[in-house]
Amino acid sequence: MLKFPKLSALCVLFISLGTTASADKLGIGRAALPEEIAIWNIDVRPDGQGLPMGSGTVTEGESVFTEKCASCHGEFGEGNGRWPVLAGGQGTLKSNNPVKTIGSYWPYLSTLFDYIQRAMPFGEAQTLTVDETYSLVAYLLYLNDLMDDDGTLSDENFTDFRLPNEVNFRMDPRPDVATVSQQEPCMKNCKSDVKILGRARSLDVTPETED
């Protein structure tokens, strides 16, 4: 049953590869064992693929967050100093000062699980248990007014949650400015007057240059 699809997969690939590739495998490398794959294969997709079995509550998340996250991200996800703000900012994306948080900006909850599990806490990555990660995601939903304080998050109900800003992402429409086919660039007498509108020196935020 599997043989034919496999064969067609190879055909499609090699046709698309053009001339340089040989259909013969080189026999380099070795099989990745399932238990090896399991160690690294921790990514999670929006459809829930990759979610490990487990669960956590908002309450548990609050204590994990207080212990392991709040020193940078603030007790309520407001961010200390320049560290990232995790909560709030709803309704600011069209403003002069958009606050892009999980609640105001992120499109998918899976990203939060994936990122916390692989990269947080900063400097101590991959030290959280699966249940701690679920509880942190639940707590961050709570901080963003997207879950009640008695909420539980698990691999069972994870994909029921949608983040509000998912609908506002679009594919890249570039090029979004003129090309030569639309308009040859001007070469002579293109402007009458030129004024300086802003200067970097007036801000004075550039590191000193050694002389």
Next chain:
Amino acid sequence: MPSTGRRGFLKGSLSALGGGTLLAASSGKSVFAKSPPEIKVEDWNTYLGDAVVTNPYGVPSEHEAHVVRRNVEWLTASQESSVSFTPLHELEGFITPNGLCFERHHSGAAHIEPSAHRLMINGLVDNPLIFTMEDLKRFPRVNRFAFLECAANSGMEWRGAQLNGCQFTHGMVHCVQYTGVPLKYLLEEAGVKTNAKWLMPEGADSAGMNRSVPLEKALEDCIVAYKMNGEALRPEQGYPLRLVVPGWEGNMWVKWLRRIEVGDQPWHTREETSKYTDLMEDGSSRRFTWIMDAKSIVTNPSPQAPLLHKGHNILSGLAWSGRGKIRRVDVTLDGGKNWRTAELSGPVLDKCLTRFYLPFQWSGDPMLIQSRAIDETGYIQPTKKELRQVRGLNSIYHNNGIQTWHVMKNGETENVEIS
């Protein structure tokens, strides 16, 4: 010194630039007038120099100690998730020396034991595989030059002129020759299934950097690289292995590459949702803005490299495009009133930095210098105003707007915005 004949020729050929009377070459600062005698027997004319292998791995002259990567501390909360900048104003040609290539880490530069490093390919493949570094060097290899530009290069300039120097406004770019395995060979070895459409490269650093890359791009020109400019990758550039994604935003060039998962849909990782998405004025965001559009910068003169001499000078700069080769670069000295086409010098390669020059005469009057790149697809580098009209002020990434340098009467040069 150039002969007067050559000076005369250049002066004549540049008179079309306009903008008032050109200064006679002889009225520029002359090293011959009133100078004390400079010629004498120096120490280094008499003593022995360093023996061979005094520096087993050579380093630049001590007189070039100022040619270094620099950071801007206030930009980021930590120096491990941060960026440094290539000193573009000190470089020539189109190759960036390895030690000067800008850095961008999300959890610091990992130090990896190469014999312990593995690359795994798993997911929608017939045979999930693990490769050692030795394995990878047995695959057919390719060499190619490519620029790597951070998506956030010039991002601090969206709202106006802020940082004073092309190192800081444009220095999140470098260009080296990579050696490695075309990614398609590794995928063939694993056998990609028919429903595969996306790849997820992942780093071995503690950020575990992951991005979604469409399969077509991987098959077209992505490289799993282990050498840069002929030698092993530098630790801060992903030693021992990194992904090369020609023409696309630097974030996707996953360093310390340890795994490539094959899938049928994108992962929407943190680096392609929270980051590396471009917020528009209407509150919507662009995702998967992979290509780096045509861009250019005048590196000399520039704020860190002021004009020192009246008379004849060489304007030098870089242009590049993620869409292909640079076709042309135009330069203006009068804020965009009149433009002249610069000379492209050295190889003009696909998705690669390209050097341009324009000789000019400086009378001592203020100048407003800009460069404008056009690539082989006909894409014209836009002004910042044109970009802001389409995108607003908050998109952070992909600022390829035309840069203006204001050369003042004393030769000092400043980052400005003009009408």
